Amino acid sequence: xxxxxxxxxxxxxxxxxxxxxxxxxxxxxxxxxxxxxxxxxxxxxxxxxxxxxxxxxxxxxxxxxxxxxxxxxxxxxxxxxxxxxxxxxxxxxxxxxxxxxxxxxxxxxxxxxxxxxxxxxxxxxxxxxxxxxxxxxxxxxxxxxxxxxxxxxxxxxxxxxxxxxxxxxxxxxxxxxxxxxxxxxxxxxxxxxxxxxxxxxxxxxxxxxxxxxxxxxxxxxxxxxxxxxxxxxxxxxxxxxxxxxxxxxxxxxxxxxxxxxxxxxxxxxxxxxxxxxxxxxxxxxxxxxxxxxxxxxxxxxxxxxxxxxxxxxxxxxxxxxxxxxxxxxxxxxxxxxxxxxxxxxxxxxxxxxxxxxxxxxxxxxxxxxxxxxxxxxxxxxxxxxxxxxxxxxxxxxxxxxx
Numbered sequence: 001x002x003x004x005x006x007x008x009x010x011x012x013x014x015x016x017x018x019x020x021x022x023x024x025x026x027x028x029x030x031x032x033x034x035x036x037x038x039x040x041x042x043x044x045x046x047x048x049x050x051x052x053x054x055x056x057x058x059x060x061x062x063x064x065x066x067x068x069x070x071x072x073x074x075x076x077x078x079x080x081x082x083x084x085x086x087x088x089x090x091x092x093x094x095x096x097x098x099x100x101x102x103x104x105x106x107x108x109x110x111x112x113x114x115x116x117x118x119x120x121x122x123x124x125x126x127x128x129x130x131x132x133x134x135x136x137x138x139x140x141x142x143x144x145x146x147x148x149x150x151x152x153x154x155x156x157x158x159x160x161x162x163x164x165x166x167x168x169x170x171x172x173x174x175x176x177x178x179x180x181x182x183x184x185x186x187x188x189x190x191x192x193x194x195x196x197x198x199x200x201x202x203x204x205x206x207x208x209x210x211x212x213x214x215x216x217x218x219x220x221x222x223x224x225x226x227x228x229x230x231x232x233x234x235x236x237x238x239x240x241x242x243x244x245x246x247x248x249x250x251x252x253x254x255x256x257x258x259x260x261x262x263x264x265x266x267x268x269x270x271x272x273x274x275x276x277x278x279x280x281x282x283x284x285x286x287x288x289x290x291x292x293x294x295x296x297x298x299x300x301x302x303x304x305x306x307x308x309x310x311x312x313x314x315x316x317x318x319x320x321x322x323x324x325x326x327x328x329x330x331x332x333x334x335x336x337x338x339x340x341x342x343x344x345x346x347x348x349x350x351x352x353x354x355x356x357x358x359x360x361x362x363x364x365x366x367x368x369x370x371x372x373x374x375x376x377x378x379x380x381x382x383x384x385x386x387x388x389x390x391x392x393x394x395x396x397x398x399x400x401x402x
Contacts, residue, residue: 139176
């Protein structure tokens with residue numbers, strides 16, 4: 001039974017688990033536990049959405065039982081026994097509307113296998129090929145892929161590793177499908193139907209189709225596979241044929257540059273390379289909005305710090321002007337030293353008529369100056385703000401001026 005697991009699946013799952021634990025912990029502590037609230041909300045939403053699928057199956061599909069579709073029921077039980085599964089999942093037949101597929105799902109601890117009618121109908125001439133589909137879906141349940149998908153969710157969005165683990169699971173389930181077939185060609189024809197359709201699969205030359213996987217795929221084909229959830233059907237078929245003949249498959253080597261590019265594409269499960277570009281575009285839009293807003297925030301902080309740093313000088317200027325009836329022209333007249341500078345404000349210089357010129361440290365503010373000019377109003381010294389600082393970056397006390 002160990003041969004039913006693709007050689008890289010366990011290794012990739014271990015790596016994904018380690019990365020997921022790290023990401024989960026960072027998110028948990030980084031959000032001070034708020035992440036738990038979001039997880040509960042997402043879990044509740046997923047539960048409601050998944051319940052719609054189960055309700056649809058039970059309300060609109062045909063449940064496969066010994067009395068309803070007994071031939072299909074016998075196949076499912078036989079396949080489960082071959083795989084050593086004691087608990088046989090609920091099985092349903094659904095109108096496929098032209099789609100060749102089957103899938104497994106899990107809801108509130110119960111397992112389900114769903115066969116689309118087009119898969120069943122297309123295999124009437126070779127009913128043994130239907131076992132491949134059943135075994136493949138049972139493989140997902142036997143290997144607990146649905147449960148692991150939730151645990152490994154953070155890593156599944158990472159470049160390379162998420163898609164690689166997803167493809168490894170498919171190879172593992174193909175092995176399960178092959179294991180339940182009495183004739184290895186049943187599994188191969190079952191897989192070929194996904195490529196050729198429900199009628200023309202009979203005319204496919206199995207050997208020629210397998211040989212097509214040996215061709216060097218090139219950059220674009222390599223890239224799309226590296227970011228995709230499923231291996232190419234030709235490669236999956238080559239593996240099935242090689243396993244039946246107890247040999248290694250002949251597969252073309254991926255383009256090395258495709259690995260480099262795929263590292264730059266975040267993964268969206270189920271969307272392939274389009275999902276990676278979608279994430280990049282989304283991040284770019286957020287950056288276009290967030291970066292200027294954040295920079296404006298930093299500029300406002302710098303201007304606010306400038307007002308705080310200049311407060312002692314403004315107070316000294318006010319006292320001097322009231323006592324001397326004139327504006328000071330030097331720091332010595334105030335009995336103060338030049339501002340030494342800090343991490344935000346580069347300097348504060350006293351000019352004519354008691355005007356303070358504040359300069360800044362940060363690159364975005366280095367070319368800007370904040371001018372603080374004193375003036376007398378109702379026997380009180382007030383301050384006006386000017387300079388070449390954007391209006392939205394001025395401190396609140398400056399923007400509150402009449």
